[in-house]
Amino acid sequence: MEDKHKEKSCCAHTEKVYGNAGKEVVEKHSSDDGHDHAGHSHDGHNHDAVEGNVFKMFLPPILALILLIAAIVIDNWVSQSWFTETVRLAWYLVAYLIVGYAVIKDAVMSIVKGDVFSEFLLMSIATIGAFSIGEYPEGVAVMLFYGVGEVFQTLAVSRAKRNIKSLMDQRPDEVTVIVDGKTKTIKAQNAAIGEIIQLKPGEKLGLDGELLTDGASFNTAALTGESKPDTKVKGETVLAGMINLNVAAQVKVTALYTESKLSRILELVQNAASQKAPTELFIRKFAKIYTPIVVFLAIGICLLPYFFTDTYNFNSWLYRALVFLVISCPCALVISIPLGYFGGIGAASRNGILFKGGNFLDVIASVRNVVMDKTGTMTEGVFKVQETVFKPGFDKDEILKMVNAVESQSSHPVATAIHEYVGEVDTSIKIESTEEIAGHGLKAFIEGKELLAGNFKLMDKFNISYDIDSSSIVYTTIAVAYDKKFVGYITISDSIKEDSKRTIDQLHKLNIKVTMLSGDKSAVVKFVADQLGIDNSFGDLLPEDKVNKLKEIKSQMGKVAFVGDGVNDAPVVALSDVGIAMGGLGSDVTIETADVVIQDDKPSKIPMAITIGKQTKKIVWQNISFAFAVKAVVLILGAGGLATMWEAVFADVGVALLAILNAVRIQKMKF
Structure with a gap:
């Protein structure tokens, strides 16, 4: 595991942001004095409050912008004698330090702790270098726009985190329990197994339990995405997060607060982003190699022309090297790509589909075959004797x-x-x-x-x-x-489930072949498969037969997703490229073993999960292609002296912002 100080680089900073998604998903890196490198106060509070402090976050960049504009106006359009070189330098320096102090401090701290080639170092060298050759406005501008970019990054990730938490964390903090015939309000986390909860109409249940009332209807949308009320009868299980709709109900607690199904689901979402997609891992490794190479290239751009040209001007070539450094910062890649995957996880969660990591978004996008169980997957799993x-x-x-x-x-x-x-x-x-x-x-x-x-x-x-x-x-x-x-x-x-036929039709539209494997009789399996239009079906299979059949399909047809209950089919789930569990609320083991959990048992969520994976991968590669293309063009122009710091700012901060905006698009998409 990497040392925490490694997270001071843009790449690892992003890992910090996403590595503990859901708990501190928008925890921005702060310097030791309580200020983050965007220049705004970082008091340690959760970023749920971030958007309430937007003005406070933008205040340092706004002050720096006012000072910068005033200085440029005085420099170029106001006749005066007091704006001497000393005053001018001090003025620009104040504007610079408002947004640049935290960045420089982070650069120094990173070097002290062994992480030399960070984004903070690139920005510090470029902007201090600009000051050293008298390009004060450009030095301030680069750091100013970098600070604005950091604020937008914070807001984008904050929004992604808030969306998921609002969807998932539906547990009330308090519950009303009945003690000696009287009601008493206590913290939900203090409720013991066996205690009786009094649940009024409109209230949310705080813990898993057994319904003691003869009957009650519940809104389960927070857990399953299903808007239709679910009627429960005495003795049935009700889960934390369900909302009582009609009558006062009593529920006997059967699981502690931390052991409820919703807690398990929250933990799954919180840890999802720690499973990195191959694309994301590649970019991280790339950035670690790329950044030091860029620094040495910049040194070369500055010094090597001395040996090859008769008209060598140090300031001119230093300026080109500084432009090159600003352009080369890999922020757009290492911020927007994890945000893209996290957005995909959030979009899936909003639709009742839980991915255990961004890597599974990548894999499911490449699936060409879906193999599924019959009972409980494409059929209701509710049998009646005929x-x-x-x-x-x-x-x-x-x-x-x-x-x-x-x-x-x-x-x-x-x-x-x-x-x-x-x-x-x-x-x-x-x-x-x-x-x-x-x-x-x-x-x-x-x-x-x-x-x-x-x-x-x-x-x-x-x-x-x-x-x-x-x-x-x-x-x-x-x-x-x-x-x-x-x-x-x-x-x-x-x-057969009402949306099973539609599911198969949608999978076929995605050019995905569907195979049904079941331990049920071949005649029954074929009957169901024919009704649904499934390509191939095999019945009378023992667990080991399913494994052998899946191996055969994988060897012939490439990547395979298996959809089942995640318990009886554990060997097949383990063998498949992506294991998808139906009935995530029905089995703890399902949540533990599957790569993807569909909460509401609807098979139509299978093609939806694949579509979300494809869209996420598409957005990620759009960002990679766009960032590389723009940076390559401006790097060449900068090395040739044809690009100024202003173009460099666009190639770094501008591209990063556009990539971030593109990445958060997936959170608004409808599937």
Whole structure:
């Protein structure tokens, strides 16, 4: 890890700004006296208050500008005798120090701590050099515009941070708890598990909990981006950030303030920018090599012509070298590029898509294939029993009670469907042992007899013979065997999500091929794939089969994004170039394992995430191309004596500002 003083360079300063995104995302570098290098007061407060102090931030540049204009007017258009060389120098020097003192101090501190070639050094050499050859107005102007540029950088990053925090940090600071029948207001972070929160209509929930009231409707937009109210019933989980809409409700706290789903999501967003995109990493490395090269080139421009020209004039060549230094400052690149990626992360967050880093924005933009799971991704994952078919000679009700008792130990959606169909678990059924067989189903022993409930591959595994053509059933099928005999099956159906078809159409418009992999029956998978227009589908896959199939797709077709639940499909998520988890609010493990989390379970967010990645990459490369092109042209003109300090200011500060404005565009885009 780099020393903190390395952050005194423009490049590393940017790393400081983005490396802890969300917590101190707009923490500008301050010098030890409490002033930052833009010249405005830096009192240590969070930059949420930055835009309330805009005038204060602009005050030093405004004062310097007034003094500069006054001096230029006196110099050129006012007849007087008092504006002597000494007074003139002092006047310009005051204007210069108002905006330049902090920069010079940062340059000195950087050198002391080992970071010699910083942007502050470039600006200090160029402007002090301008003073040394009598170009006072240009020396002040360069530092003045640099200071203005720093203020705009602060405001741009402040806005990006504020946008994300306003979207994400929806937790109230206080909650009302019921103690001995009376209400009491306490800090949310002090609430203990098991305490009862009283939630009035219109109030935000501060912690995750279990709803104790019979029913209540909640606005979940802060968490999922979904504007439609979500009705919860007694016993269901409600999450921090949800807003109670209709009735007074009571909620039992089930997670501490720091362990809530929203806290995890906030932590994800806060840490997102620490994962640097390859483009950003390249620019950082480039700047570290580029800056010292530029300094030595400037020295060469100043001194080498002495050996090759008879009319060598030191002041003239020094001026060209100073212009060259100002032009060469890499601010536009190393500020606007991280801001572009951070803007992409913010735009995605606003739409309920959480990227774990700018690197994943880069990768997802290059994805040519999307491979997805079926259940819970393209279908609702809410199963309902369609029919029960049992062979004569078996007590159907008794078998269903046993299956229900065994399935009650599983959290799989199929188990939930069976429980809803059969009803309460019969506690008189004594289950001796239960084993989940991955990709197959469940095996249990009840009173010494074996019960199998799963797919037909489970029957094959235990050599249970059956006379059913399972491929002809276009539903998910749970085969049941008891005491080594096949007794029948249960069919369960799952409905396709309303935006699944639109999702596939949008992916095809992006020239992306779609493949569905599922452990469900091939007939069911093909049926769903045909309805949605998916290019390829494969069913009856065990977890290891999915891994092998994904390896095959990657070897043939390039970069792949896998979309699943992030838990059962962990090996495939790890293997894919980008792992996208549906149902980010449903599983802590999902948030931990996936690269991208879609909060509201909507598959239409998949093409949206890819589009945001493409737009972010496009903006970043626009900035790189523009900055390099302008700097290259003006560098050549400066070295040839055809560009003045004014052109240099545009090539540095002007290009940086334009690049920043371009980078923040993505935060306003609609996807």
